[in-house]
Amino acid sequence: MELQDLRNRIDALDDQLLGILNERMELVKKVGDLKRSSQSIIYRPEREKQILDRLEKRNDGLLTRQAIDAIFFEIFAVSRNLELPERVSYLGPEGSFTHQAAESRFGGMSEYLVLPTIHSVFESVETGRAKFGVVPIENNQEGIVIETVDFLREKNLSIVAEVLLQVHFTFASQSDSLKNIRRIYSKDIAFRQCGKFISEYLEGMDIELIPVESTSKAAKMAAQEPDSAAICSSISARLFGVPILYDNIEDSDQNRTRFLILAKDFVNIKSDDDKTTIIANLPNTNRPGVLYEFLKDFNDRGINLTKIESRPVRGTSTFRAWFLVEFLGHVDDAPVQEVMHKYGSHLKWLGSYIRVS
Ligand SMILES: O=C(O)C(=O)C[C@]1(C(=O)O)C=C[C@@H](O)C=C1
The missing domain is CATH 3.40.190.10 (Periplasmic binding protein-like II)
Known part of the structure; x- marks a missing residue:
């Protein structure tokens, strides 16, 4: 087949795609109207994951899961902007890996606020200057981003989602x-x-x-x-x-950075693959076995811990620590509820969100 014939067929398919996308946007707009009248949350990561999982199962063409994700995350971002334009702040400067992480979820059309520090990203979401904020939390070669972990404890923001990015230089x-x-x-x-x-x-x-x-x-x-x-x-x-x-000049292709999307008072509905992040400020940590007992409470209930980071309690002369703890499951799961109730105000729930593997 000649190049021109192939291009003509591509043009015809693009016309169809455009029509279908506009039809989709008409429906999205109606969803937006419903949500606005009931004051519901526009961003629903668990619904987006459900759509992506369903499409992956149905797919028998050349598109990989990664390609389906990239195309549809852009469509979701356009949809959300149609339902309600939302500003997103991220740790700059423009062109940073955090910018890349933000664009992977909020697309090229969202309004972005580029901020110079992690602190200013937290503050922009707290004060409502931005609806969502994107910050790095850890790199699998270099470890945790201390500033993010400390502000998670200090500020009152929720984790909406995590984004994993393979770092290429x-x-x-x-x-x-x-x-x-x-x-x-x-x-x-x-x-x-x-x-x-x-x-x-x-x-x-x-x-x-x-x-x-x-x-x-x-x-x-x-x-x-x-x-x-x-x-x-x-x-x-x-x-x-x-x-x-x-391109791709890094020594190891294992280099990944994990980012968090933050918002105020955000609650995700349970999905079939969630992760939860909490802060644990345990009492009497000078008594032997306190941390052991806490961890055992997770183990006894079959909750899979994925991370525990210890940070110093500042402003005292002691060597007391608080912990950032992550585990698989949703805060609404019965075993998780048991642990949360047992420790009460010593635990601060930061969010349950879809796990990215
Ligand atoms: O289903 C919804 O709740 C929608 O708002 C629609 C839609 C979509 O484009 O499919 C858009 C935004 C949400 O994050 C999830 C899905």
Whole structure:
């Protein structure tokens, strides 16, 4: 078949897609009207997951689950904006991995508020300047993001959802030959995570590695200085118009960062695959066995703990700690309710949300 014939058939399918998408939006608008009149929540991650799971089961074509997710998350984001436009804040700068995580759930059309610190993201949601906030919570190679964990305890926000992002770095420069590059900008942690690439490709060359605050700052610098390069995310290279010379240059393809979507007073309905996050401020932690007994309470009820992080209780001379605890299940599950009641005000529930694996 000729190229033109194939393109004509693609055009015809695109016409159909457009018609179907508009038809879908008519229905979404009606859902939005119903929700507004009953003051219900617009964002329903468990419904979105149900749709994605159903489509994956039905699918017998070339689309992978990842591709179905990417296409439909964009459709859901457009739908939610049609139902009620909502502003989303994230830890910037633009082009950061948190930006990428935010766009993966809220799409290219949402209104974004780019903020300089994790604290300002929490504050923007608390004060209602943004309906949702996106912050990193942990990287599987580097560990927990302490600031996020501490603000989860201090502030009164709920966890709506988690997002997992595989961290890929690109090598971007306006120079088309490595020979002409004199400086490479990046974040110190990114230099560490791309060590093999740096030693293999840049061995023996007179190049200075310059750490800057963020990988998007690095891309910005590389856009201004033609004899420099940046190790950055592909989104920031694109944003600043710096050509990508090498993609996926990280040492390990296991590098993943987990982000949280936060909102005020948000409650997810139970799904078949939930995770719950709580803060435990246990009494009498100087008595032997207190933490053991607490953990045993989960074990005895068959609740699978997935994380326990300890943080210091500040403002005292003791070495007391509080804990961020995560486990599989929803707060409405009977065994979880038992533990919550047993410890009462010593536990703070932060949210039950769909687990991303
Ligand atoms: O089913 C709903 O509750 C909707 O609002 C519709 C819809 C969708 O586009 O399918 C949009 C937003 C929600 O997060 C979930 C689903």
